[in-house]
Amino acid sequence: MIAIGTPSALGAGEIARAAWARWGRVISARRSGAAPVDRGDQVMVSGAMSTASQGSDALFNPTEEHRLLRDMVAEFARREVDPQAAASDVKGALNLELFRRLGDLGLLGVTIPEQDGGAGLDAVAAVIIHHELSKYDPGFCLAYLAHSMLFVNNFYHCASAEQRARYLPRTISGEWVAGMGMTEPGAGTDVLAMTTTATRDGGSFVLNGTKTYITNGCEGYCFLVYAKVDGKITAFVVDRECAGFSTSNHIDKLGMRGSTMSELIFEDCRVPAANLLGAEGSGLAHMMRNLEIERLTLAAMSVGIADRCLELMVRHAEERRAFQQPINRFGQIQRYIGEAYAMTEAAKCLTYNVARDVGPAQRNRIGSDAAKLFAAPVGKTVADYAMQVMGGAGYCREYPVERLWRDAKLLEIGGGTIEAHQKNITKDLTRAAAR
């Protein structure tokens, strides 16, 4: 590694090996005065999939477009997401300026067809983005997921042309932050027990009820909301202009602190009938379809966390010495590293493999449930292994491991608890066996 200063500090005849990415990161970290320069992430930064052979590269980057997307997001994550991650975690706030950069880069409409203003890419592309962003800031990535998967992607597939024209341009640009409301204080995994109701009244629907743990609730302008019309789940888009709609204060949380969450409160909330998504009572189908890409991308986030933690522990174990040798010479440490690598690769392969069969035209609940069921504990376990290998350094805020460790837990809960995935998989397998 060659120490490189700011551009103005360089002499006229300086050494040329000055890859921008590296010193860009160093300068930003120095300027913000917040996060210390991370010493642990330079091993694999240049190759997004440095461990991949050519064969598995075809799984992770199936086309040239996917590869370019990965390179772009990885570079964006190193240059712009990483330097702010620790400070956003401390604040417990979404970095809105950075969020809008996702719009500039065209990432907010990744799965939306080109003619409707998106990039027209598939679930593998969505997985790539979540994987790369989560290496540096899973909390920020969660805000991206709530916006682009739970709102934009979900909304697109159940909205009419008029509804798309009203909501897509400003959510794809990032001008409006968006989210989705499903969970309620009394209904989580048992989603059909939701009690939020919608009643038709002339040219509008009147909504009553409360949604909770809603990511982007604080900053969001519009939300895709599920409510029951005559007992049947129905989807609506509700925005801040609707009378009777409000959000609670920020709900503070353990991890994923780069995004916020709140309650969505509907008190005789009047939603124009034009905001009904699809037909009355058709909400369950939309919900089930969208849960698949949600679970898949949450699995990808866990893979990102595991990848980064593995990278950090490998480097630390080589640099840190005990009893006159690097600690990676000890079998106890090798077990953490070896198992972390094997489980990370397994989670990655399962997630990318399932991604090939997730899309608007095909149902793959069992695949997406399996990916998240497997990957979520991997992120948590690898973060835990990294912290153990790094000891005090892993536990302290100087390094990102403790943040990733806190972030990882959410993936066993949000978007379906691991218990929900076990239930669904058993149900799907039993049904298939009975055929």
Added chain:
Amino acid sequence: MKILVTLKRIPNPDEPLKFTVGGLDYSSHKWVPNAFDEYAVEAALRLAEKVGAPDRLAEVIVLSICPQGQRQHLIQFLGMGADRAIVVDADEDALDTGTVAKAIAAVYKREGCDLLIAGKLSQDNEGNQIAQRVAGILGAPQACFAATVEWDRGQRALIVSREVDDGVEVKRIPLPAVVSVDLRIVLPTSVQNGATPANHAYKEGARLASLRGITLAKKKPFQVLSLGDLGLGGPANERAVAVKAPPARKAGQIVGSVDDLFDKLTKEAKVL
């Protein structure tokens, strides 16, 4: 106005080198664009665009001379905003600096370009010859190691500042011309074109290709030429015969006291 930008693909300079008999083994390296060439594209795009408006003041053409099947790096630059790409198919062993310079000059003439922007050197061999040799072949004015560029569109000229050992030299060169860029060219206000507001601060560094840019890149013109199309060919005049690792550093000694140190410096090292 047509701006030609040259791009070289190089083995990732952040990966460790593997020495073999008589050279380097790059077989497991990831190939990446030369960083200074990325800065050259960024400089060209800043010259060509008017921020906040769809206007384009220049066409940006990216050119790379590389083996068949190794053209992926060009797509990234089309994704960043370059208008079209030209690739000259050539095997590495057919190339030497002279041939590369002649090929670039031939494309420049064939396209009727007004400006060549190149990185000041490539990070792999640090040759620092291409821009100068092309300028020589074209008989065009040149400014090397540009830290800032200002385009005087009325007078068809560039005002280029260069950071040299004893200060900053400012040159004015008429177009058509050849410029090679230093890394400071991608600081927020290093490039001025008289159309984008002078106080507009770009993000430092070469821009990222947006996702829309990446999807559009496939549809942009991509022309493939051979050295023969440019009237060139034949064996290279230069070739690398060996690359050797620098000798390993000898182990140091730990001394017990200042007296020992003084003794060794005077008697062994004989530097005092």
